[in-house]
Amino acid sequence: MNERGEPTTDTAEPLARSDRTGSAADLTTEAFVAHRNLLFTVAYEMLGSAADAEDVLQETWLRWAGVDLGTVLDRRAYLVKITTRQALMRLRTLGRRKESYVGPWLPEPLLTAPDVAEDVELADSVSTAMLLVLETLTPTERAVFVLREVFDVDYDEIADAVGKSQAAVRQIAHRARSNVAARRPRGVVSPAQTRDALAAFRRAVETGELQRLLDILAPDVVLLSDGGGVRQAAPTPVVGAGRVADVLRRIAPEATLRPAQVNGHPALIVRLDGDIDTVITVRIDDGLITGLYAVRNPEKLSYMERETIVSR
Numbered sequence: 632m633n634e635r636g637e638p639t640t641d642t643a644e645p646l647a648r649s650d651r652t653g654s655a656a657d658l659t660t661e662a663f664v665a666h667r668n669l670l671f672t673v674a675y676e677m678l679g680s681a682a683d684a685e686d687v688l689q690e691t692w693l694r695w696a697g698v699d700l701g702t703v704l705d706r707r708a709y710l711v712k713i714t715t716r717q718a719l720m721r722l723r724t725l726g727r728r729k730e731s732y733v734g735p736w737l738p739e740p741l742l743t744a745p746d747v748a749e750d751v752e753l754a755d756s757v758s759t760a761m762l763l764v765l766e767t768l769t770p771t772e773r774a775v776f777v778l779r780e781v782f783d784v785d786y787d788e789i790a791d792a793v794g795k796s797q798a799a800v801r802q803i804a805h806r807a808r809s810n811v812a813a814r815r816p817r818g819v820v821s822p823a824q825t826r827d828a829l830a831a832f833r834r835a836v837e838t839g840e841l842q843r844l845l846d847i848l849a850p851d852v853v854l855l856s857d858g859g860g861v862r863q864a865a866p867t868p869v870v871g872a873g874r875v876a877d878v879l880r881r882i883a884p885e886a887t888l889r890p891a892q893v894n895g896h897p898a899l900i901v902r903l904d905g906d907i908d909t910v911i912t913v914r915i916d917d918g919l920i921t922g923l924y925a926v927r928n929p930e931k932l933s934y935m936e937r938e939t940i941v942s943r
Contacts, residue, residue: 655700662706663695668942669707669782670714672757675941676777677718677770678725679738679762681934690717708788715774715792722770733860735868737924738762739931740893740910741939747895748822753943754895756781759924760914762894764814768807775800776807782943820915826890826897828915833888833899836879844876849919854878859928862908875923893935900935907932 670691674684691713703709729736738759748754755761756777765773774793778784784792790800828847835843854875858864869875882888883903891900893912901909910932914922926932 658700659696659698662700663692663710666707666710668940670710671939672753672941672943673711673714673777673782674718674721675741676756676762676765676781677715677773678722679766680725681739681741681939682930683721683725684718687714687717687721708784711778711782711784712788712792715778719770719774719793722773726770733858734864734866735855735857737855737857737926737931738894740898740912740926740935741941742935742937743892743895743941744938745892747892747941750943751819752781753941757894757941758896759894759912760816760922763924764811767814768810771795772803772807772810775803776811779804780808780811816914816921817916822897824918825913825915828918828920829890829897829899829913832913832920833890836882836888839880839884841876841880844879845872847920848872848875849916849921852919852921852923854923854925856925857928857931859930861929862927864925864927879923891935895941907935910935 667688670688671684674687675681678684678687691710694713694717695710698709700706740759741757743757747757765776768776771793775789778789778792779786786797786800786804789804790797793800795803831843831847835847850872851870852872852875854865854869856864856869856878865878869878882901885903886908887902888899889902891898891910893900893910896912898913899911900907901911908927910926912924913920914924
């Protein structure tokens with residue numbers, strides 16, 4: 632007992648250990664929180680699904696919480712490695728789910744802040760058009776491309792994350808870049824150009840004037856509509872300006888179309904009776920709309936009610 636009658640060494644040491652444990656837990660939490668938006672973006676770009684990305688983050692946290700920080704040289708790199716491995720496992724599971732999906736599968740749209748567009752590379756990487764291009768890659772190619780091209784992760788760290796040699800990773804990165812380059816939009820489109828195209832598209836749909844639609848649609852435009860078997864949607868891609876215009880003219884006259892920032896780019900939200908019915912994003916090449924992506928599956932629209940932060 633000390634001079635005030637308080638316990639001394641026997642109980643003070645356990646308290647000190649408890650403080651240290653608490654401090655370590657705080658550091659673990661702080662590191663995860665500091666990189667959470669980055670980790671979500673990595674997972675989302677690999678999966679195209681915000682819900683699955685959140686599940687990956689939960690698995691990442693559970694594994695990170697058991698790591699001895701004293702053994703970690705670079706916390707960001709370590710967290711990215713855990714997230715990548717978990718996303719790769721989830722990506723293979725997601726691939727099996729897509730095989731039984733009813734109709735075309737589209738990425739889950741995210742309501743994003745306007746400032747995302749200021750980072751052109753980030754905005755391009757989370758765009759619907761790019762996420763669909765990434766769908767053409769193998770899981771490992773997708774992981775390597777996202778980590779290297781979007782987040783500038785070193786080859787040695789990528790090799791550790793995907794379980795390949797550096798030489799193999801360099802070959803995979805080259806192959807993935809070639810595949811993406813062959814399929815991505817042909818030129819850089821400014822947000823202003825996209826907004827102008829969407830404004831014209833919106834006026835055409837609201838007025839039902841066929842010629843206005845045909846004026847902004849490329850002759851070989853493709854419409855993909857994702858209803859997931861829950862909402863009415865075209866079961867296969869609709870190809871050609873005339874056929875696409877005919878489908879768009881069927882949008883309910885009582886629907887309201889409002890601009891929004893979705894996946895880093897201007898988009899349109901279609902509401903019926905105040906509820907979100909459809910989210911429409913576009914791909915533009917040479918000033919014309921070459922791709923229209925309409926997400927109608929209600930299970931994919933929950934991230935449209937609040938802004939999601941994406942970052943690098």
